[in-house]
Amino acid sequence: MARIFGIDLGTTNSLIAAMEAGEPRVIAVGENASALLPSVVAIAPDGAVTVGARAIAMEPHLTVERDGRVSAVGFAGGEYGAVIRSVKRYMGLGGDEVAPEDRARYTFADLTGPVVRFQIGKRVFMPAQISAEILRVLKDGAERALGNGEKVDRVVITVPAYFNDGQRQATRDAGRLAGLDVVRLVNEPTAASLAYGLNQMATGNVAVFDFGGGTFDISILSIKEGIFEVLATNGDTHLGGDDIDRALVDWLLAEMPDALKLDRHVWNSARMAAEDAKKNLTDVTETEVVVELPGHSIRKHLTRAALEQIAAPFIARTLKRCELAIADAKLTPESIDAVVLVGGSTRMPLVRNRVAEMFHKEPLCSIDPDQVVALGAAVQASVLMGNQGDMLLLDVVPLSLGIETMGGVMERLIHRNTTIPTSVAEGFTTAVDNQTHVDIHVLQGERELAKDCRSLARFKLGPIQSQPAGVPRFEVTFLIDANGILNVNARDERTGREHSVDVKPSYGLTDDEIERMLEEAIDLGEQDLEERLLISARNDAEQILGALRKQLGEYGALVSPGERARMDEVAVRLDAARKGTDRDLIAKLVENLNEVTTPFAERIMDAAIKLALEKKSVEELS
Amino acid sequence: MIECPSCGKRQEPLLTCAECGSPLAAPLDCFAALGFPRKLTIDLDALERRYHELSRKLHPDRFAAKGPKVRDASLRATATLTRSYRTLRDPVARGLYWLELKGEKLADNNKRVPPEVAELVFEVQEQLAEMQLASDPEAAHELATEVTARRVELQFTMDERLAELELHFAKWDEPADEKMLTLELKTILSNIAYLRTLIRDVDRALENAKAA
Numbered sequence: 049m050a051r052i053f054g055i056d057l058g059t060t061n062s063l064i065a066a067m068e069a070g071e072p073r074v075i076a077v078g079e080n081a082s083a084l085l086p087s088v089v090a091i092a093p094d095g096a097v098t099v100g101a102r103a104i105a106m107e108p109h110l111t112v113e114r115d116g117r118v119s120a121v122g123f124a125g126g127e128y129g130a131v132i133r134s135v136k137r138y139m140g141l142g143g144d145e146v147a148p149e150d151r152a153r154y155t156f157a158d159l160t161g162p163v164v165r166f167q168i169g170k171r172v173f174m175p176a177q178i179s180a181e182i183l184r185v186l187k188d189g190a191e192r193a194l195g196n197g198e199k200v201d202r203v204v205i206t207v208p209a210y211f212n213d214g215q216r217q218a219t220r221d222a223g224r225l226a227g228l229d230v231v232r233l234v235n236e237p238t239a240a241s242l243a244y245g246l247n248q249m250a251t252g253n254v255a256v257f258d259f260g261g262g263t264f265d266i267s268i269l270s271i272k273e274g275i276f277e278v279l280a281t282n283g284d285t286h287l288g289g290d291d292i293d294r295a296l297v298d299w300l301l302a303e304m305p306d307a308l309k310l311d312r313h314v315w316n317s318a319r320m321a322a323e324d325a326k327k328n329l330t331d332v333t334e335t336e337v338v339v340e341l342p343g344h345s346i347r348k349h350l351t352r353a354a355l356e357q358i359a360a361p362f363i364a365r366t367l368k369r370c371e372l373a374i375a376d377a378k379l380t381p382e383s384i385d386a387v388v389l390v391g392g393s394t395r396m397p398l399v400r401n402r403v404a405e406m407f408h409k410e411p412l413c414s415i416d417p418d419q420v421v422a423l424g425a426a427v428q429a430s431v432l433m434g435n436q437g438d439m440l441l442l443d444v445v446p447l448s449l450g451i452e453t454m455g456g457v458m459e460r461l462i463h464r465n466t467t468i469p470t471s472v473a474e475g476f477t478t479a480v481d482n483q484t485h486v487d488i489h490v491l492q493g494e495r496e497l498a499k500d501c502r503s504l505a506r507f508k509l510g511p512i513q514s515q516p517a518g519v520p521r522f523e524v525t526f527l528i529d530a531n532g533i534l535n536v537n538a539r540d541e542r543t544g545r546e547h548s549v550d551v552k553p554s555y556g557l558t559d560d561e562i563e564r565m566l567e568e569a570i571d572l573g574e575q576d577l578e579e580r581l582l583i584s585a586r587n588d589a590e591q592i593l594g595a596l597r598k599q600l601g602e603y604g605a606l607v608s609p610g611e612r613a614r615m616d617e618v619a620v621r622l623d624a625a626r627k628g629t630d631r632d633l634i635a636k637l638v639e640n641l642n643e644v645t646t647p648f649a650e651r652i653m654d655a656a657i658k659l660a661l662e663k664k665s666v667e668e669l670s
Numbered sequence: 671m672i673e674c675p676s677c678g679k680r681q682e683p684l685l686t687c688a689e690c691g692s693p694l695a696a697p698l699d700c701f702a703a704l705g706f707p708r709k710l711t712i713d714l715d716a717l718e719r720r721y722h723e724l725s726r727k728l729h730p731d732r733f734a735a736k737g738p739k740v741r742d743a744s745l746r747a748t749a750t751l752t753r754s755y756r757t758l759r760d761p762v763a764r765g766l767y768w769l770e771l772k773g774e775k776l777a778d779n780n781k782r783v784p785p786e787v788a789e790l791v792f793e794v795q796e797q798l799a800e801m802q803l804a805s806d807p808e809a810a811h812e813l814a815t816e817v818t819a820r821r822v823e824l825q826f827t828m829d830e831r832l833a834e835l836e837l838h839f840a841k842w843d844e845p846a847d848e849k850m851l852t853l854e855l856k857t858i859l860s861n862i863a864y865l866r867t868l869i870r871d872v873d874r875a876l877e878n879a880k881a882a
Contacts, residue, residue, distance in 0.1 A: 052734075231734055275722050432734040440726055442752075466756065469730065471749035527749055530730045 052202045052231055052432055054239070054425025055186060057179060057219065059136040059262030059288060060392060062087045063422035064186040064200070067435070072243060072426035074419050077189025084418060085186060087136065089178045092129040093169030093594065096587035099185040107131040108312040109320060110340060110653070118342040119650040120313040126155035129591055130168045134290055135182075137262050138164045138175040139222075140215030142555045147286075149294070152310050162555045176218045176557065177565065180225035187226060202229045204429045206421050207532075208263040209235035210283030210446045212492050213504050214555040216533050221562055231432055233531040236260075237267035238443050239424030240390040241276055243415055245439075246427055252385035253279075255374075257403050257411065258421075259366060260391035262288040266370045268377040268384065274438040280376035280465045281446050282369040289326070289393040292359045296322035299358060300337060300346060308657065314341065329355050330395050342654040356398045363402055370406060376465050387411040390420050442467050445528050452489040452498040461526055464494065471527035475541070476509060481517050485510025488524065490534065503554035509538055509547060522547060585634040589626040592641055593619060599652060606651045614644050672696050675739040685747045686727055693728045695746035700754035700767060710768055710839035712758055721755040761835055765859050772852065776863070780856040787864050794820060794868055798875045814879045821872050828865045834858055 054065045054072070061084040065074045074083035078100060090103035098106060108122035108131070123129035132154065138146070143159035157165035157172040165172040187200045207219050216233055223230035237256035244254075251272055258265040265283035269276055297318045301309045308314050318339050325337045329352045339346040374381060387407045393399060394417050403411050415423065430436050445468050450460040461472045476486050486509040493501030512520050521541040528534055538547040552558075557565075596619060600607065607615070622637040671680050676692035683696030685703055701708045704720050726732070728751055733744040757763045769776060783791075801817055804810035835858050842851045 232731075272722070275725065428731075431731055434732070434735070438726060440729055440731060442725060442729075467752040469745050469749045470752050470756075471746070472753070527745070529745055530748075 050202060051198065052204060052429035053190065053200050054422055054427070054429045055183065055203050055205045056236070056239075056422035056425055057136065057182065057205055057207075057222070058087055058421070059134050059260055059290065060087055061085060061261075061418060062182050062186060063419060064190045064203075065419075065422040065426035066190075067426050067430045072246070072423040072430075074422055075190045075193050077186055077193060083422075085182065085189070087182050088131060088133045089135065089181050090123060090129065090131040091166075091168045091173060091178075092123070092584070092587035092591050093127060094587050094590060095169065095171050096584040097181050098584070099181055103131055107133070107316050109317045110313050110342070112340050113646065113650075117647070117650050118340050118653070119646055120653045121649075122313070122316075123591075124312050126167055127169060128595060129587075130154060130166060132166060132173075132178050134262050135175050135178045137286060137290070139179065140212065140218040140556055141175070145555075153312070153315075162553070163557060174557070176221040177225060179219070179222035183222060183226035183228060187228065200228075202231050204232045204234055204425045204432065205230055206236045206239050206425050207233050208260075208283060208285050209237050209258075209265040209267050209278075209281040209443075210263070210285050211235075211532070212285075212447055212502060213449075213532070213534050214502070214553070215285065216531060217553070217556050220531070220533070221557055224562060225565055232428065233533070234425055234428045234441070235265070235267065235278075235281070235443055235446075235532075236263075236421045236424075237265045237281070237390060238269070238276065238278055238441060239422075239428060240388060240415075240420045241267070241269050241271070241424065242427040242431075242439075242441065243420045243424035244388055244412065245271055245276060253377075253379060253383060255370070255384045255387045255407060256390055257366070257370070257387060257394065258283075258390035259393040259399060260288050261393070262286070262290050264288060264366050264369065266366070266373045268373050268379060275440050275442060277442040277467070278444045278465075279379070280373045281444055282373040282376070283446070284365065284369060287362060287365055288391075291362050292326060292393070293319055293322045295358050295362075296326060296337075296350075296355070300339060300348060304346070308341075311656075313653070314339070318346070325350050326355060326396075330397065342650060342657055344657065352397070356396075359396065359398060363399055366399075367402060367406055381407045384409075388420075389413040390417050392418055443530070443532070444468060445470070445532055447492045448494055449504070449526065449528065449534065450491050450501070452491060456498045458491050458493070458496060458498045458501050462528060466528075468528045468532060469530050471525055473523050473525045476522045476524055476538075477518050478512065478515070478520050479517055482514040483517065483520075484512055484514075486512070486522065490526070490536075504534065505536075505554055506552045507536060507538075507549050508552075509549065524549075582629060582631045582634075585631045585638070586626045588638050589622050589634050592638055592645075593623060593626075596641070596645060599648070603648075603652050603655070606655065607648055611644070611648065615641070615648070618644055675743045685724060685751060691727065692740060693733070693744040693747035695743045696750070698750060698754070699771065700757045703750050703754035704758060706758070708768075708771065709843045710764065711843055712764065714759065717755070717758060721751070724751050761832060761839070762859065762862055765835060765839075765855060769852070769855065769859075774852055774856070776856055776860055778856075779853065780860055783864070784857070784861065787861055791864060791868055794824070794872065798871060801875060801879060810879070814876065817872060817876060817879075821869070821876065824865060824869050824872065828862070828869065831858060831862050831865060835862070 051066055056063045063074050063083050064077060065072050076083050077085050085100045086104055088103040090098040090106040106122050108124045110118050111121050112118055123131050141164050143161045143164055146159055146164055155167045157167040163174050165174055190200050205219055205223055207216055219233060220230050237258040240256050241254055254269045254271060256267045263285045264287040267281040268279045270279055300318045300322060321337050321339050325335050328335045334351045337348045337350050384407055387403060387409060389411045431439055444465045446464060448460045448464045449462040450458045453459045461474060462470060488507040490504040491498055491501040492504045495501050509522055522538050523541050524538045526536055536549050538549050540547050618637060618641045622641055625633045625637050672683050672694060673680050674687040674692055674694060677687060677690040679687060679689040681688050683698055684694055687694055728744055728747045730744045730748060733741050757767050797817055801813040804813050842855060
């Protein structure tokens with residue numbers, strides 16, 4: 049049987065791993081032979097895609113040139129192309145669920161639909177499509193690294209344990225869009241426990257504290273003779289290191305005018321500085337945070353204590369979740385034999401200390417917290433191939449599942465922390481004579497009222513032949529599979545026949561939509577690498593030419609005639625080259641054009657910042 | 671009779687095929703699924719061992735390379751297994767399920783709330799209302815302390831009821847007067863149900879008080 053690979057599709061970094069001679073190993077897919085692929089996707093205005101470290105370089109930010117000038121570079125979003133970071137935060141979200149502060153970060157197509165859509169150039173991209181690009185690079189990279197013609201087709205993908213049904217479906221959709229057979233979705237903390245369990249923990253109760261870039265999970269497991277049984281899980285799918293970075297940015301830019309805080313170049317530069325400072329403070333106790341703006345620089349001193357004060361509320365939220373999970377597992381912190389740290393955010397000394405206090409023991413972190421989930425995914429892949437003997441994972445559903453009943457009340461059919469796969473059968477009938485169908489609204493969540501739970505899907509049972517009320521009887525089976533995804537089927541109790549169920553997911557894509565996207569994707573898949581690179585170079589050319597035209601239209605007064613002539617000369621040559629097939633020539637001319645237009649771009653940024661600062665001082669005076 | 675999706679053998683419903691050992695999606699009651707006699711007393715260690723043993727045989731992770739029919743049977747068999755284990759492992763769920771198997775409903779001939787329970791519910795609800803309405807922070811704090819103490823008491827009562835339930839299970843497995851014992855079982859189970867609701871309400875009120 050072909051090997052199954054394990055993929056950690058992370059908020060910040062993604063990795064792929066596989067078993068080699070009985071040991072899980074990550075595969076180096078990055079440009080510098082690194083296993084970590086930054087989960088950052090750059091999309092040019094016409095859809096050309098770049099993933100990883102090169103995409104980070106395309107993020108909108110301010111950069112200090114060799115001559116000391118500060119200029120704005122990168123895809124600014126919308127028509128200029130965009131760089132999407134932390135796309136996992138948007139997986140499975142409806143348009144109306146996008147947080148207000150996120151709306152300033154990206155350009156969205158419309159925020160009313162059942163799926164978030166990023167507007168980039170003339171096209172829209174769903175989070176699953178962007179994640180698929182990350183998966184595709186992992187697949188291609190691993191196949192290249194293996195170098196023996198072995199294909200990466202079948203995979204296990206990890207998801208946060210607290211992901212709801214919609215977020216799981218979106219992850220599976222991403223896999224399909226990348227041309228992968230997603231054999232199983234595995235919860236990240238559980239995967240981590242497998243990586244540790246392989247040789248380090250024999251038996252006992254284990255807590256996995258998984259604090260990553262964008263999500264937090266706590267899972268409590270009982271390990272007994274190779275059976276990894278999850279007792280309880282809790283978490284927050286929008287709580288991670290990103291949130292600490294954002295709070296640091298708010299602190300950094302506190303004195304800046306709002307217009308600058310919202311500027312994508314400024315904000316992102318501040319975010320980069322914040323992230324670096326946070327990482328530095330793991331090893332040192334104080335650091336300087338610097339953001340260079342044209343004609344102005346923000347320079348602040350940050351101590352570890354001050355960072356900890358900013359981070360404390362987020363860490364408090366993780367500990368609250370731990371308490372809930374321990375209670376649900378019917379255990380006490382003392383009865384937990386080992387605590388495992390997973391995720392980059394657990395590198396913060398404050399996190400380690402708080403976790404140690406809570407569980408009254410030093411947490412384990414002997415496996416790299418950035419790699420442990422991918423390694424565990426490879427172990428689970430090996431279990432699925434039948435290569436791990438008696439090892440077996442029994443996971444749970446993180447959120448209760450139920451239906452809306454009379455008066456808008458949520459009736460729980462499957463309780464949170466129930467071992468999966470599990471199923472429950474529920475009887476339904478008609479309420480009035482000659483009713484033609486029965487509507488069922490499926491919900492997920494812990495609140496009492498349907499309106500406070502998350503809508504999962506609506507089902508229509510029918511058509512039903514006309515009969516008096518209460519005569520038709522249906523048995524509907526709600527089954528949660530080993531991926532934590534709901535499946536529904538209905539049976540007519542009288543005839544015993546399976547009854548069709550018309551499923552309308554409240555969020556996410558229907559199977560038809562996925563099929564259509566797959567058909568479109570095949571066209572792209574057939575192009576070879578050379579062709580893709582040529583397209584990407586052409587896109588770069590179009591992007592810079594378009595941006596230049598627009599800037600000259602708005603800020604033409606900032607250019608001297610001599611400068612203008614030089615720009616036009618290069619632009620005309622680039623415009624001709626991009627119609628040809630010489631990729632290197634296009635790339636060279638793009639670089640040339642960048643050089644001759646840089647002073648111009650700096651002046652534009654200068655003018656914008658002066659305007660913003662002047663406006664602020666006017667506001668302050670008035 | 672059901673047919674094995676792997677080898678095609680027709681047989682009595684079981685979770686694994688008698689011929690080839692493949693999973694079968696058979697409709698089984700919780701006791702039969704785990705191969706335990708229909709008794710209220712259960713050795714929980716033996717139950718867990720059986721559950722793990724059957725999980726190893728049935729779980730979808732074991733059949734990832736098989737065809738859709740076998741995978742589907744494995745999924746359904748495991749769903750039945752986990753639901754059965756969950757029901758039997760918890761004494762209250764087990765008691766309620768046992769009544770269901772006997773065709774009894776908890777509410778039948780059991781509508782009257784025992785006076786001592788009614789009194790307790792009334793008292794606690796009043797205490798909670800008082801705590802929620804308290805405007806003076808000092809008084810509110812004092813009331814919250816009282817409610818917390820009450821919570822400990824309620825847990826103690828609950829533990830007593832659960833112990834009582836376990837003690838009676840043995841007796842009910844060989845009933846001298848089945849009708850009377852069914853009634854006794856119902857009384858204890860509904861007492862537990864009242865207590866559960868009460869404890870949930872107290873926890874929620876304390877949580878709200880803490881947030882405020």
